[in-house]
Amino acid sequence: MILIADSGSTKTDWSLVDKGQLVQQVYTKGTNPFFQSEEEISTEIGEVLLPQLGNRTVEAVYFYGAGCGFPDKIALVTRAIAQHISAHIEVATDMLAAARGLCGHNPGIACILGTGSNSCYYNGKDIVDNVSPLGFILGDEGSGAVLGKLLVGDVLKNQTSPALKEKFLSEVNLTPGEIIDRVYRQPFPNRFLASLSPFLVANLHEPEIHELILNSFMAFFKRNVMQYDYRNNPVHIIGSVAYHYREILTEAAQKSGITLGTIIQSPMEGLIAYHQ
Known part of the structure; x- marks a missing residue:
């Protein structure tokens, strides 16, 4: 066993x-x-x-x-x-x-889009090329933590509509000061930021939310996936963010000239x- x-x-x-x-x-x-x-x-x-x-x-x-x-x-x-x-x-x-979990014993490009993000080229047994994800402060484009970070930044800098800002603060039940405290002073700020994902999912119909997510996925492809031989390999992606935002992820891939393969929630x- x-x-x-x-x-x-x-x-x-x-x-x-x-x-x-x-x-x-x-x-x-x-x-x-x-x-x-x-x-x-x-x-x-x-x-x-x-x-x-x-x-x-x-x-x-x-x-x-x-x-x-x-x-x-x-x-x-x-x-x-x-x-x-x-x-x-x-x-x-x-x-x-x-x-x-994605490629088995076959070569391919594999990616993670969950709380964090990552990518690699895999030869069927081992990872042979990997662009460092750098974490949610310097990298992790397209991840739940970065989507949450972008959302909070836009809300607190008044880049969303007043109605959407009011709705966000009401639903998370936190003041701007409490949000800043969660990000800068409390442990696991990446988990907190990723926990804001349900708000994004519930408001995908808002143009500003759709654009935020689309741009972050396109940044993920540009800054990570395009450093591999993506023209000759489909891109397989795993993780909760990839799974729940797969329609926008597909749109970002099409705009980036990337062919997607499997999109699943778990590698198990x-x-x-x-x-x-």
Whole structure:
């Protein structure tokens, strides 16, 4: 029996698999070793994951996570898991999870559009080219965090209609000062900004909202995807933002001369097939 984890900054999807069949699925908080200590990650595994797994014996853990692209971070997450599960453990990036989940054993361009964004060229086994996403302050174009950042910036700088500004502040039930506090002083501002996505989804009919999202997706394609051989490869995309905004994403791809392949919300089904 193996345990496969797909972890973003917001949530972690753990799938217990036996001979290629899903046995159990468990969700815990997101894991990112850039923002969390080994102790915090270990506590989430010990207190939330393990009680739900019961007494099942796990032979291998394949953990794919945000922030797991550096040896020291891989070691940190490995130790946190090993404190609770005695098994073969492999830790890799969430980008590799997306590539394997989208492309399987075939080469292609794989992308993530969720709380954060990322992209790569994948040769069927490993990532061979990757444009650094740079996080939601310097990059992460098209991500939930950046869409939220752009929305808040437009609202607080009066770039939306007064009616839309009033509607936003009323629905999030926060003052401008409280929003600034959430972004600059409280932990995980990327999660807070991405949590504003439901407002964007509910107001896609507003021209200013449609334009904001379209321009951010086009920036994602220009600044990331167009650095790969996109003319000869379809672009596969995974993540909640890609899935819920797929009509505008398709429009942005057409305007950018990009051929889209698969758009799905989670890589887990593909990862289960890959590890079978």
